[in-house]
Amino acid sequence: MLPGDVQNLTVYNISTSSISLSWVPPEGNSSSFLIQILGNPMFNLTTTSEFVDVEGLIPGNYYIFNVSSLVGESNIEGRSTSISTYTKPGDVQNLTLYNISTSSISLSWGPPEGNSSSFLIQILGNPMFNLTTNSEFIDVEGLIPGNYYIINVSSLVGESNVEGRSKSISTYTKPGEVINLTIVIITTSSVYLRWEPPEGNFSSYLVQIQDNSTFSIELQSTFVNIEDLIPGNYYTFLVSSTAGNNQIKSDNKIISAYTKPGDVQNLTVYNISTSSISLSWVPPEGNSSSFLIQILGNPMFNLITTSEFVDVEGLIPGNYYIINVSSLVGESNVEGRSTSIPTYTKPGDVQNLTVYNISTSSISMSWVPPEGNSSSFLIQILGNPMFNLSTTSEFVDVEGLIPGNYYIFNVSSLVGESNVEGRSKSISTYTKPGDVQNLTVYNISTSSISLSWVPPEGNSSSFLIQILGNPTFNLSTTFEFVDVEGLIPGNYYIINVSSLVGESNVRGRSKSISTYTSGIFMIM
Structure with a gap:
């Protein structure tokens, strides 16, 4: 008589290379059990126990296990009870992350030893979801910027998707770019930056200056004042957000600017005329490409020069002008602080x-x-x-x-x-010479008289003697006396004596005396 069927045949402890089987012995008698393994490899086991560990299997393979009871020395075999399963597929190899962005990551791996039909990707984080694929790579999308994710990849096999052991890898998605990066204040040695935080998560911000490997600031705030810059220099500032203790950073937001150029030194006005002035100065510390000259007055106008001097023309005589000179730098002519000097143009000639x-x-x-x-x-x-x-x-x-x-x-x-x-x-x-003093007539004869006087105060170079009568005539002398001759006996004469000075004989006021020839005279 055949032994009965084993009861409650169960598979447990499935691994990549082994499974465990257990059962309840049949009603009646049995002396041992035959386990037939149908698959790759195919072999038989016998045991007197009600369980067995089947080893040496291939990962991810499909196996049918037939368990039957044996009895007697000739091992009379009962009817077999069957159960089938897959061994667990092996671990994926070389799990790698690449192409990490703000909302997606790409994964690749090598297939496990043995067999697998697909792969399960578990995304643990926010959001949390699963993906399956038949490929050995996948793009995981719909992630949140700057979030931390653990990604488990396991092999699946069979219709019921027997799952192998998962391989894990973790990463942060790239944090988002900062928003509205703006320059708020520019000075000669500093630039003040401000921005808004990115969408998603981040842990800090990183501020760098392009082409300056030694400059890097990590901070939590959404603003920074970058100091110790060179006046008039061109700077490109890179601002990024970071996640996971700087493990990963966002794409850079870039903004460029010139620092303000410095003040010109030793501004000087020279060569002041009625319609122009000349200016000179020493260029500022740092860099500058040109100079702006603002003329405030009437007229009001601007000049630009690349020199360290300029002639300002077209001004009005005697006008007051304030002249501001500032440095310019860059294509957009970033302007430094102006240095001022006031002046008048020379007034014109009367x-x-x-x-x-x-x-x-x-x-x-x-x-x-x-x-x-x-x-x-x-x-x-x-x-x-x-x-x-x-x-x-x-x-x-x-x-x-x-x-x-x-x-x-x-x-x-x-x-x-x-x-x-x-x-x-x-x-x-x-000036007119003064009046002669003490005019005196003496030695009067019938045809001549003599005159003498004291010279005036001040200067005189000669004297004019006017004889008014008959005849009337003039004499001049450099002496302080004169003999007037050629007169007519008994005639009345008025004699005016005045001082002369200079080449044009500037004439002073005359002193007068009158007399008759023949000895009669009268002082007037």
Whole structure:
């Protein structure tokens, strides 16, 4: 009689190369059990136990296990009970991450030893989901920037997807780029940056300067002031977010700028004329490509030069100007802080300078004011005495002069608090010489008289004697006496004596005396 069928045949402890089987012995008698392994490899086992470990199997292979009872010395075999299973597939090999972006990662692996029909990819993180594929690579999408993910990849085999042991790899997705990177403040030595945080997660920010491997700042805030920069230099700033203690960083957000150039040094005004001024300066520390000259006044205009000097023309005489000079750098002419210098142009020349009302101790002068502006006038009196006068009028009386003296008068316009002086216009004249003193007639004869006098105060170069009568005539002498001859006996004569001075014989006031030839005379 055949032994009965084993009961409750069960597979457990499935691994890549072994499985365990257990069963309940049949009703009746049995002395041992035959286990037939159908698959690759194919072999038989016998055991007296009610369980067995089947080893030496191939990972991921399909096996049918027939278990039957044996009895007697000839091993009479009962009817077999069958169960089938796959061994677990092996571990994938060389699991690798590549092409990590903000929302996806790519994975690749080598297939396991043995057989596998597909692969299970478990994404552990936020979001959490599973994927399956028949390929040995996959793109995992729909991830959150800057998130941490553990990715398990295991082999599957069979219709019921027997799963092998998973291989794990972890990574952060790339954090997102910072948003609205902006330069807020630029100085000569610093740049202040601000931005908004990226979408998703991140742990910190990294700020770098392109082509400067030694500069790197890690920070948590959304702003930074980068200092110790060179004036007028061009900088490209790279700002990225990082995740996982700087294990991975986002793509860079890039912004470029010039620092402001420095201030020009030793700004100087020279060669001031009525319509132009010249400027010079020392270039600033750092870099600059050109210079902006702002002329504030009337007219108001700008100039740009690459030189360290400039001639500013087309100005109005006697005008006040503030001149700002600043450095420029870069294609967009980033402007540094301006250095200022004020000045007046020289006032113009006075016109129509005229001398009038000349007396022994004073003269009067008048003129037409110059084109442009002037606030007052300087009158320089060159002679004896030598002194200066100033006036806001267009005329002046110069007093305290010496009779018969030669004077040069220079009249120039002044403007501004520091009295910037224009070019002088000159005019020269003598003061009138003084009156002769003690005019006396003596040695009167029928045809002549003699005259003597004391010279006037001040200077005189000669004397004019006018004989008024019959005959009437003039004499001149450098002496202080004269004999007047050729007169008519018994005639009445008025004799005027005046001092002369200078090449043009400036004439003083005359002193008069009258007499008759033949000895009658009368002083008038």
